[in-house]
Amino acid sequence: xxxxxxxxxxxxxxxxxxxxxxxxxxxxxxxxxxxxxxxxxxxxxxxxxxxxxxxxxxxxxxxxxxxxxxxxxxxxxxxxxxxxxxxxxxxxxxxxxxxxxxxxxxxxxxxxxxxxxx
Amino acid sequence: xxxxxxxxxxxxxxxxxxxxxxxxxxxxxxxxxxxxxxxxxxxxxxxxxxxxxxxxxxxxxxxxxxxxxxxxxxxxxxxxxxxxxxxxxxxxxxxxxxxxxxxxxxxxxxxxxxxxxxxxxxxxxxxxxxxxxxxxxxxxxxxxxxxxxxxxxxxxxxxxxxxxxxxxxxxxxxxxxxxxxxxxxxxxxxxxxxxxxxxxxxxxxxxxxxxxxxxxxxxxxxxxxxxxxxxxxxxxxxxxxxxxxxxxxxxxxxxxxxxx
Numbered sequence: 001x002x003x004x005x006x007x008x009x010x011x012x013x014x015x016x017x018x019x020x021x022x023x024x025x026x027x028x029x030x031x032x033x034x035x036x037x038x039x040x041x042x043x044x045x046x047x048x049x050x051x052x053x054x055x056x057x058x059x060x061x062x063x064x065x066x067x068x069x070x071x072x073x074x075x076x077x078x079x080x081x082x083x084x085x086x087x088x089x090x091x092x093x094x095x096x097x098x099x100x101x102x103x104x105x106x107x108x109x110x111x112x113x114x115x116x117x118x
Numbered sequence: 119x120x121x122x123x124x125x126x127x128x129x130x131x132x133x134x135x136x137x138x139x140x141x142x143x144x145x146x147x148x149x150x151x152x153x154x155x156x157x158x159x160x161x162x163x164x165x166x167x168x169x170x171x172x173x174x175x176x177x178x179x180x181x182x183x184x185x186x187x188x189x190x191x192x193x194x195x196x197x198x199x200x201x202x203x204x205x206x207x208x209x210x211x212x213x214x215x216x217x218x219x220x221x222x223x224x225x226x227x228x229x230x231x232x233x234x235x236x237x238x239x240x241x242x243x244x245x246x247x248x249x250x251x252x253x254x255x256x257x258x259x260x261x262x263x264x265x266x267x268x269x270x271x272x273x274x275x276x277x278x279x280x281x282x283x284x285x286x287x288x289x290x291x292x293x294x295x296x297x298x299x300x301x302x303x304x305x306x307x308x309x310x311x312x313x314x315x316x317x318x319x320x321x322x323x324x325x326x327x328x329x330x331x332x333x334x335x336x337x338x339x340x341x342x343x344x345x346x347x348x349x350x351x352x353x354x355x356x357x358x359x360x361x362x363x364x365x366x367x368x369x370x371x372x373x374x375x376x377x378x
Contacts, residue, residue, distance in 0.1 A: 019378060071185035093375035101377035111188035115375035116136040 129316035131278030134308030151271035202257030207247035317363030
């Protein structure tokens with residue numbers, strides 16, 4: 001995936017539009033994109049492929065559904081990614097949840113860590 | 119708190135204060151409210167397992183989590199897993215006769231030991247308990263009654279509550295649930311981290327939309343004076359204010375590091 005392909009991904013546009021990122025200061029949005037880009041590189045998947053990974057089709061009907069197992073896998077990837085980046089405490093939770101925000105706004109209901117400290 | 123205020127105050131709370139413990143005394147009040155619910159054939163349909171988050175091992179907490187039930191389980195100090203017992207017919211005959219003897223099932227309404235033996239148990243309760251679909255229907259309705267009372271008792275005690283679905287297979291293994299219990303709902307309990315009014319009452323259609331008089335097609339006609347009284351007494355409250363709610367959600371997301 002080239003940087004150009006990353007920035008032009010349909011799922012990135014959808015995320016920004018659905019979450020109202022255009023109203024945020026540019027540096028805030030850039031930081032989100034940097035986290036997502038790093039995670040995409042870590043998983044060797046484009047943003048569109050990452051969203052598609054979370055969906056499967058039922059053998060009997062062909063209906064598309066959000067896979068529990070695939071979401072568990074994404075959460076495992078996120079835990080490993082966050083550890084590799086060296087993020088800790090609240091920053092680790094927030095950064096992982098940037099990626100989850102991207103998935104959520106693309107139709108993947110996924111939850112992860114919560115920061116319970118003060 | 120007055121009953122109407124309790125009904126009006128109940129919300130599905132999604133943000134609990136994770137560090138404010140819930141007193142076991144208050145949980146007992148909720149369980150007793152469930153225990154006092156209306157129940158057919160005076161049977162123990164409803165079972166519950168109360169889990170204090172911080173009493174569970176990390177391993178068990180992780181096993182109970184799913185990608186759709188992680189935030190809630192981390193935030194709520196108490197989780198009540200509700201189950202329905204499909205063996206509700208066991209002992210039903212004796213319980214019905216006890217109610218006849220006590221006069222709760224009175225002779226004026228046709229009740230007798232003979233009716234219990236020959237009809238109520240033999241022709242109704244026992245066959246119903248052997249029909250999987252009918253049995254699941256009965257268990258579900260009866261558990262719903264008990265769970266609703268527990269929820270309202272929690273609100274009355276100043277707690278926040280939220281009812282959700284859960285992964286029955288995972289919970290069965292972790293909580294050592296018997297085979298004859300079927301999963302109902304999980305009730306999250308704690309002190310709200312969000313405003314207790316949850317941003318206002320959720321949208322509800324007017325009564326005429328769902329309730330009828332005499333027959334379907336003749337809507338129940340609201341009595342305006344009653345509606346006004348219910349507003350004064352707290353059952354009907356201000357509707358949700360989206361702007362205020364979104365602002366609060368942003369603040370909570372910042373506090374807990376959650377996605378936006």
